[in-house]
Amino acid sequence: MLYAPARSIFAFGPNDIWVAVGTAQHWDGVRWTEHAGILGVGDANKIWGTSSSDLYFVGNNGFIAHYDGTSWRRIESGTRQYLQDVWGIVNQQSGERTVLCAASHPLGYGEKKILSINQSNNVDTLPWPSQRVVMSVWISKPSTFYTCGGGVFRRSIDQQWKEIAGANVIPTLTEKVRGTTDNDFFVAGDFGVVAHFNGVSFKLYPEASAARVYKSLDFKGNQMVAVGYTSSRGIVVRGMRN
Template sequence: MDVDYRGTDFVWLKLSVEETVKDLHYLIRRNNEDRFTGQFSGRDTLITDTSLTPGTEYYYTVYGIKNSEPVDSGDTVPVTTLPLSSHDFHWEIDTLGEYGSMLRDVFAFSENDVWVVGEIITNVHTGDKSNAAHWDGTKWELHKIDLNPPMYYILGFSQDDLWMVSGIPHHWDGMNWSKYHLWDMGVLSPNDGILTKVWGTSSTNLYFVGDKGTIVHYDGSQYRRMESGTDADLKDIDGVYDPETGQTRIWVAGSGVLLYSEGETWEVVWDFDHPFFKDNYNNPNTVWVPDRKGFIVSVWGGSNSGTYLLNQQNPHQHTSLFNHDLFSFDMHGNSINDFFIVGDWNKVYHYNGSTVRNYPELSLDGYSFGIYHFNNHVFVAGATGSSFRAVVFRGVR
């Protein structure tokens, strides 16, 4: 028996037996009390234990059952649940640009080295605008990149290795910006959609996603369109590289679909015809991969709107973290007991592993599109509906 995952109030256990073993039943004891009984289902059986106490150590032992009696106990496995994090963030609100400005995403190297991207109108009469801004810990400096197309997303590997997406990729190498018009290059056809998000392990291994199910891979020298298996608009992408196994796992959330890839081909694991829940109105709007074991999906629509932790090895094993009524645009954080989710009405929710806190002082009747949370700092990018200007929320715990 192994501990497959732990939260603040739950544990995923994995029971493994030889393939030749049949009709074997098990008993699991927690702290010497009977907790679960059942029959092994295949080589691996997954068990979820809930209603645990945060920051508490538990001991699990598995037994085989023979003639209704427990025999052949395995080793006792200890596990300590995660502690709760603090909701106590203090906020500053910065507005950028004039009427009609909007920020779409944010990326931070540190609390004094932050980029936001979008469309920042600096003169509404002349139409002058910028599409990025940099925070140095004291002030915002506006930047114009490639004749100011609206930027949707930013990903950074270093200060001299930045990627932005405006429908096509843009790359900063420390000296110059390069853009890649994939239609002119013959990578995309007129029927393909624009690119809006990117994830990768380095600038030689990037995955771009966008409208109409469009996915493009970049290996550092050439771009290649990938078959996604869907024509749905793809809204978000995140992934993880496991150095122990050399495996890459990538998840994409879109309009009614959830896709999975290990780098070469894509699999539709959730769509309207094959929903995870009892109704099929659920849209997995955003996805975030906090570690090598689980990933988090925010779902909107139907009776199951909320945020869920899913098992990367078996996504049908999932745990509901919290319910919400939020059409979300982004998620990010430190771990599953300390992350943010943002969306409509400038709502900013923080999950501490047990409860969710909304910050009403940030509700400006606009949109919060991007979030970057690290350690005790958080930056949110969006637009305020009250003055129709770009807005950044800077939070410190």
Template sequence: MKTTELPFPTSVTLTQNNQARMTINLNTADTLLYIDSLLPNQSYKFTATATKNNQQLTTNEVLATTLDTTSHNFTWQTFTFGQHSSSVLYDVAIINENNIWAVGEIYMNDSLGQPDPIAYNAVHWDGSEWKVKKIDVHFRGSLITPPLEGVFAFSSTDIWFVGSLPIHGDGTNWVMYDLRTTVDPNLSLSKAWGTSSSNIYFVGRNGSIAHYQNGIWKKIESGTTSIINDIWGIVTENNEAIAYCPVSSFWIPGDKKLLSIKGNSVDSIPWTFNRLLYSVWTPSERVIYICGGGIFERRNNQWKEINITSVAVNRVRGNYLNDIFVAGDFGFVAHFNGLTWKIEEYDFNSGFGGLSVMENLTAVVGQR
């Protein structure tokens, strides 16, 4: 709400569908109003009324229609990979329905039927079948198949993998950036997020944050030595990129916090729970979802817990506020449709740690 004519402080009455909804005490000329009780797929009319010099002033009527709920009805397909040892997938990225990459450790037999001790590090969906892949890169004079933990893709020919160090490629050819030689010897990275391949962030162990912008690599000081487990961000209405990073470790005592990155500066967002933070997703500055030792939502600068499971929840991703998925231990997968949460899977023989959502397609990866 913006005003140019009222003295401060002043009292304003907000009317919703011709009924008084709330009275607000204004102290500034620009105020954000937050209403959390509106129903899905409904139209509302709002006006605001105030008094100045014994004269009633009323704003123009504002019309708003809320988002509809999305469907809880899904058809799931299960694919398994690996022929020996214990295979696992850590992360997944959907480019489109005919192009999906997942990364991890996949143990296959060689051409003689014997166990190959060198794990394949990726699987790729081409629209008709999954194929296991070895993403090989040159590293300090040797051709290696590095373990991969993260994947983030902008297009079919613009893909980033993370295997302690960043790897960029076009789907066929790959280049590893040896940041431990060129930037900092202690960097150890596992996940990525960015707005383009000219502005992308990488996070990981020991509080590691690296930023690649317009051909230049930089280390960003995070203020923590704990594990940064995930990264996700948005581009604001002012065309400013903000990335959020959950910090905590199950194995090592240390920080439990949520970092925010703008440019090359790091700040933290107040975290009021003594719970682990494993993943973050956000569609806007006003709403943030965290999962780890539970599921948490931040609206209007206030956190609340969403109590739908007691298992560890390892990843959260979504399309928008009415289409959000979470996945975790014991095969836990749940969906929020804008009004209700529904548990989609609960397989005690599985554990999920990677999740990608794009329009009507969702991919969940882990270990079984």
């Protein structure tokens, strides 16, 4: 299937892969199945979930939908803004799930919000005092949230958003933040920027600057992969930690 360009991919295993191509499509190891049974699914851009029976798709026009393994539910977001990213975490002690969405236009038009989806799939808005563009969200632990876009910010126990010291070495808009711990995460974005935070400072990787824009990245173990494009082709960069 996959008739349109893929906007996001989320895999639970080699035979359990979800792709956002405007619609939602699933690979089960044998065939692709298109899930088009929910109004507005054509706006789907980004994916996060704990399993194929607990899955969120978000995207344009404030689109949020949840899939429980059997049926889709459209979730009212309270905005018509672009939802640029979604990420979540499950508290291992309480079992409570936290899911965040980044709402912004990349050029800064309109409202800039961080949405929170609760256990009942109701949506609230977290205070976002900076009013900077927010392109991505990541959660290191249930009490600590990160954003990137027009700066890199952290919100922890005191529930105040603070720009991370040293982020001014990143000269441009960042499109994605992902990591493993508070002192081990990457951001990537425009003009081929890839940077790592070690808990004290950011390190830029000029050798990764082959792309005009990096749209996404993932980081697990000792491997980071960023994907983007130049004017004529796609780019994949892989970094390995020694």
